[in-house]
Amino acid sequence: MTTCIICHLGIIEGVDSSQDCPNGHLAHIDCLKEWLLHSSNCPLCREPYPDQVLNQFKEFINQKETEKQAAIENELKQEEMKKMEQVASKITFLKFLESIEILINEQEFEYALSRLDLHNNGSNSIQWEHDILFLKGKINYIRGRYDLAINQLFKLVKEKYDYPEGFLYLGKAYEALGLDDKAQWAYERVK
Ligand SMILES: [Zn+2]
Numbered sequence: 001m002t003t004c005i006i007c008h009l010g011i012i013e014g015v016d017s018s019q020d021c022p023n024g025h026l027a028h029i030d031c032l033k034e035w036l037l038h039s040s041n042c043p044l045c046r047e048p049y050p051d052q053v054l055n056q057f058k059e060f061i062n063q064k065e066t067e068k069q070a071a072i073e074n075e076l077k078q079e080e081m082k083k084m085e086q087v088a089s090k091i092t093f094l095k096f097l098e099s100i101e102i103l104i105n106e107q108e109f110e111y112a113l114s115r116l117d118l119h120n121n122g123s124n125s126i127q128w129e130h131d132i133l134f135l136k137g138k139i140n141y142i143r144g145r146y147d148l149a150i151n152q153l154f155k156l157v158k159e160k161y162d163y164p165e166g167f168l169y170l171g172k173a174y175e176a177l178g179l180d181d182k183a184q185w186a187y188e189r190v191k
């Protein structure tokens, strides 16, 4: 029995539709359809299929090509949307930080802290968490809660060593409590 050069299963004459290459290598029509999406040469002998054979499958190939293109475009669009969402949420966060700075200037410390607490629950970025922790420490320093400020700022710089402002306010809080050695230690790490 003749076998298909692509799937290696039998080709039953009069039942299975098949197509051969110029060298007589037979393949099921459905197998060949899929093969032609990748190559227009016979998978066995590499001989090109004549145009009249390829033309039979043109519509199928074009349709698959269109589907593939649409899938790629869709993926790009998804990526683009994800990027835009990220930018939008970053802008929202920066505006949020600005609003906290305004509250600090207006000495609305309790309100600023409660807003920071609320935001922290929904924060999905470690950098944002650090910024929030810093602001909490800074607010507690400004309102004279040096113990709380030290707790928060120490936690911050332990997690993120490269946070000069964190060390600066940590130093100030130590200094306010008369812990000059510790203040010195923190100030040396500001740069
Ligand atoms: Zn086959």
Ligand SMILES: [Zn+2]
Pocket: 021, 022, 023, 024, 025, 042, 043, 044, 045, 046, 047
């Ligand atoms: Zn062939």
